[in-house]
Amino acid sequence: MAQSMMKKMVVSGACVVVGLTRRTSARCLATTGINLSTKTKERELPAEGEITKSVFMSQSTDVFTNLALEDWMYRNMDFTKHHVMMVWRNDPCVVIGRHQNPWLEANVPLLAEKDIALARRNSGGGTVYHDRGNLNITFFTPVERYDRKYNLELIKRALFRGFGIKSVINERQDLLVRNKYKISGTASRLSRLTAYHHCTLLVNANKNDLKGALAKRETNATPSTPSPVANLVEMDNRVTVDSLQTAVGYEYLRTPALHLEDGGQNTISKQRGFQFINPTEEWFPGLAQLKSELQGWDWCFGRTPDFTVSRTFPVPAELLAPSKVYSGTQELAINMSVVKGLIDDVTLNIPPGFVESGFHGEASVITHMKGKRFTSEALTALQEAMLTRHLSSDVRKLDEKEQFVAKCFDQVVNTI
Known part of the structure; x- marks a missing residue:
């Protein structure tokens, strides 16, 4: 019964479009009476008195599902008379901003090793870590009534x-908190009709x-600015994700x-209350396609701005030609440019002693990485x-x- 009521509520406030994709820009506004050609x-x-509010509670803990749900609502729902705050939490993951570099912002090899997902969201802002000890909050409004300060003051x-x-x-x-420790980061996305502001609250995350x-890692790109962080449970051990969700929900x-005033129970009684949301294709047609695009390599990594990496490595003495005397450390230098997540150019500068010791063919082998x-x-x-240079040998292995x-290249790609 609750599920059918929720489905009815969601469909009544949105256009259900089968096969909706990230590139689709049109909204169905037949039920709202708004003409797409009308300027915002x-x-x-x-x-203000005609606007009602809801707190949507996502039942998923998958970051790609929740980001897809956020995007689906942003694209399809009409928030003119109905403002929504969505609360959600994720299994361990790192979420980067729309224009950020995952290799710069996160320890990508460690994420793979520990099975921590990496996701790129549609909003800007910096990189954040999520786990079940985070509470994520998204505020949806018409773009004209986007008010980040209102939202943050409400959380305060x-x-x-x-x-x-x-x-x-x-x-x-x-x-x-304590004028120093960050407990929440914030980002937003605005279109001609709709806006959302989202933030994450550290409750008892694994620091x-x-x-x-x-x-x-070091590249020529601009990283996020790190800040000292604290969990809210360090301020008060009564705080849990569930209790915080309830506290922020009722405050909302x-x-x-449209203005910060305590309306008490009288205002609460006029709202639509807390509602469980089941983010599935059945409830939100087109959600699966959005999720598929959000978790694809082309979106998470291929959307990375161009960057370069330069590293030098001292060559071990035993790998240098023994007949020469060297005035200093002999170094192998690797420079790599990456475009859309793909290696675009590679240069390998080799000291003379290393070449004379028997390493040849470097130019031909590195082109295979492009x-x-x-x-x-x-x-x-x-x-x-x-x-391939060992095909004529009985032993097919690297000298x-x-x-x-190979180890130097591995450190360029897989270490910070």
Whole structure:
């Protein structure tokens, strides 16, 4: 019964479009009376008293499902008279901003080793770590009524009302406790008609995993700005994800839609309340396609802005020609440019002593890496290319010098 009621509510506020994709820009607004050709500034928006609110609680803990649900609602639902706050949590994952570099922002090899998902969201902002100890919140409104400060102030009020925790909003619009420790990051997405603002609250997240997952590497791209973080449970051990979800949810429902005022039970009684959301294809036709695109390599990694990596490696003395005397450390230098997640160009600068010791054919083997993904796929191509030079030999394996070169490339691609 509850599921059928929820399905009816969702469909009544949205156009259900089968096969909706990320590139689709049209919305069905037949039920709202809004003409797509009408400019945003000409829309007549309802008075505050005509707006109702809901708290949607996603029942999924999969980051790609929740990001797809967020995108589906943004594309399809009409929030003119109905503002929505969605609360959701994820299994361990790292979420990067729309224009960020995953190799710069996260320890990608560690994520694969620990089975921590990496996702790219549609909004801007910095990189965050999620696990079941995070509460994620998304505020949906018409674009004209997008108000990030209202949302953050509302969360501040919930923290103080529910747990006596004082917090401040800094110039970057992060929430801080004790004037230093970050408990929430924030980002947003705005279109001509609709906007959402989302943030994450650290409740009792695994800070060791957070630190390891967000380790940085050196490239020519611009990284996120790190901040000291704290869990809310460190401020008050009564805080849990469930209790915080309830506190923020009720603060949202007891507050009028357009200004910060405690309306109490009278305002709560006029809202649509808390509603469980089951983010499935049955409830939200087209959701599966959105999820598929969000978890694809082309979106998560291929959308990365172009970057370059440069590393130098000291060559072990035993791999150098013994007949020469060297004035300093002999170094092998690797420079690599990456375009759309694919290796576009590679240069390998080899010291003379290493060449004279018997390493040859470097130019021909590294060209096999071009066009490969900036992953172990490129290393496999390199090793296979070097092995082709051993076809006439009974032993098909890399010699010590080739192993050293392969190890250097591995460190370029797979280590921070």
